[in-house]
Amino acid sequence: MGIKAGDGEHALSRIRAWSISWILVWCAVQPTFAAFEVGGGGAYSSALAGALSTSVESVESVWFNPAPSARIGTSSVSSTHGTLWSGLEESPSVHSVSGAWVSRWGTVQVGYVTLRAQGWDEKGLLVGGSRVLSPRFALGAQVQRNGWDAGRLARHHWVGNVGFIYEAGWLTRKTYVRFSGVLANIGSSLRNAGRRTGQRPRSITVGMQVMGNGRVGNVDWRLEADRWELRAGYESELRDDLMVRLGGRLYVAETVNRTGHAGLGYEWRNLRFDYAFSHSYDLGKFGAQHRFGVGYVW
Amino acid sequence: MADWLWNEDDAALLITDHVRLTSDVGLELDSLPPDRNVALGEVAKNDFGQRVPLTDGEISLVASEWISNTPNVFGRYFTIDLGRNRAITRVRMRPGQTALNQPEYYVRGYRVEAALANEVDIWRLLAEERNNFNLLIDTELDSTWRVLSEKETVSRVGQHVRFTITRQDRSNWVALGDIEVYAEGFEHEGSAVLKWSFEEPVNVGRVRWQAEVSDETAFMLYAKDRDDTRDWITLYPMDQNGLFGGAEPNIGIEILGEFTTANPFATPRWQQLEVEYDRTLVAASAIGSVLPNLVDKGKNTEVTYSIEVEVNDGNYGIDRIVLDGAAMDVEHILIDGVSFEEGRDFSFSSSDEEAQTEIYLKPFNTVDRDAVVQIVGQVLFLNESYEIGFRVGNSLQETSDGYLNWQNGLKKTAGSWSVKADGQPGQLLSTVELSQRPFSPYEKDVLEFSFVVSNLNNPTDVVLSLYDLSGNRVRSVRQNGSARKYTIRWDGKSEGGQTVDPGLYLYEVEVRGSGDKGRRRGTCVVAY
Structure with missing residues (x-):
């Protein structure tokens, strides 16, 4: 990375500078409103409650921040199948594929997700790139096409996402910290001819990752119009090839939704297998969510 | 259509209970008589929360007195719950029989306080005599009484009255016979019944009234026909306009007004009543019955509702029918055995929410002669029992009067509107x-x-x-x-x-x- 242990004081001053910058950006965001979300995260990210905007460990981070793939190191692809709200008579299902190709000029990233329920088909496709601009700073950008199809009615739209990650460095000899920021859904249009379009409004996310001794902790805070969300995830190695993951999410809108997440990851040669379970404290009556994922790294 | 105004007609019979009629305001709650002990029959408790026999109004019986069983009576108190807020004018503590026989058993000093219904922890002092020498304690004779009208300093309105013994000497036993509380203001509840007879059978229409209902007061109005076996039917209290729901045609109605107040100085006032009635009937009589009377619960069942109609010359005739108590999917209608089809001869609407079916006969099918009308359709019975009544109406009457004056039907026999549903359907909630x-x-x-x-x-x-x-x-x-x-x-x-x-x-x-x-x-x- 080119960052020396012992840079703690400098790292703290940079944290303050970035915090102030992001507060100013946040104040410039106009509050808007959206009704539903397209979720592209897979089994890895779900186990960590979606706290992935600063994570460089999985290709699934492309759904949360365009920048981390710049530091992913190796090309990889991952696919997830999930069942949402298992307590429903006909549960919606979600499928997603994420990929990152690392080259000498940067990382190319792609993602595709579908959410299917009776009479409803939702799709998301993203393409983007990311690049390390300095030893501490990496930047990424994406274009994303979201659309839904409800039989005779369908809509789609394009939005853009930009993000960065910033290597704060070693706070102590064993603790490494990085930060991230994402501005998502740039160019979304919430209304057309006086009617709501179903697009998600612009959102801003700030995140932090703390690593050390085979453990990783992530925290993301996202503001989307008048709603906000706090996501936290924790990953620890049980063995060299077996990881356990825990996460929690607090989503505050007109009502509050709290969810708990847990999962396992297993690595075998170049393959990665992931499972995630999530359950809502407030909407548990609709059942839990299960996601299974498989990935390949080369 | 004609109107009957109760306050312009002396022919109505007015029966009141704790309600008075005055020419300028109409009917209102009566005033409390000054000699009524409002604590009589209410509960009195001592400072341990135990009931004591101090509000039965009897002082001649030893059994009803309270005698201290300890020489220390200082600080003992008794609380009477009057049941509602009263404007207290006077409190009396009568001695027990033992005190009459042994005069040293009188109370040496006392305090009287009051508290509102929802503020039992805030006591307001009504009277306090620290040196009492009388067997009979009467705040009317007590110079410390603080709520005499000309020098009233505290609110005397309260639901709870507390009497506390504040002084003792060496002969400390005390015998109390009765606590009496007197109040002023209005009675807390009352009722008035108006009974009216018509010269000939009529179809009663709208009942309209005017009432003044201030905060903390309530007024309810009920109606029924002059059959003592029937229940009162609630007229909507806020609309000041309701349709009569008793049997029709009839030769008399009764209107019951119920007055209540939680404020001793406020009363609802019933100022006006107007009953519309139609001498032209929809039908001379309409008598209904339903078959079958026993069905399987949870299954769609074919039901036949039969109405025997007698229509005389001068009656409007029937082109509207409402079944109250069941939402029916009407298949066809038979009039004297002749089948009428939906769309061509009639239309209908049914509401599960209101458990009601309304049938509209085409104008050329108006029932204007004696006939038997049979309504056949499917009904899903999910409750244990049903009572399916009916009403008949005529569109011409609606056009001329501006509203439909339904003529309520009669039962053929006591149980002819009843349907009992047996068995258990499968599940509490079906698929959505x-x-x-x-x-x-x-x-x-x-x-x-x-x-x-x-x-x-x-x-x-x-x-x-x-x-x-x-x-x-x-x-x-x-x-x-x-x-x-x-x-x-x-x-x-x-x-x-x-x-x-x-x-x-x-x-x-x-x-x-x-x-x-x-x-x-x-x-x-x-x-x-």
């Missing part, structure tokens, strides 16, 4: 049917969630809740009812009144208080 998928709020007004609730004897809330995929509750719609078909409608708007975004939504239908058996969950789609 959605009227559209996707639902487009700009094309259709509402998305209907239809289902059947069975095995529910007592009315409860049936709630539809909608959530977006973020877990945010978008809307909650509630209906109250018992076992029946339900159709809950969602207009596609959030609690804030805005049309929701296109998307996939989760819904839950819940029969409150019934656990998991009373819940169904699924998804619905909004798209536009």
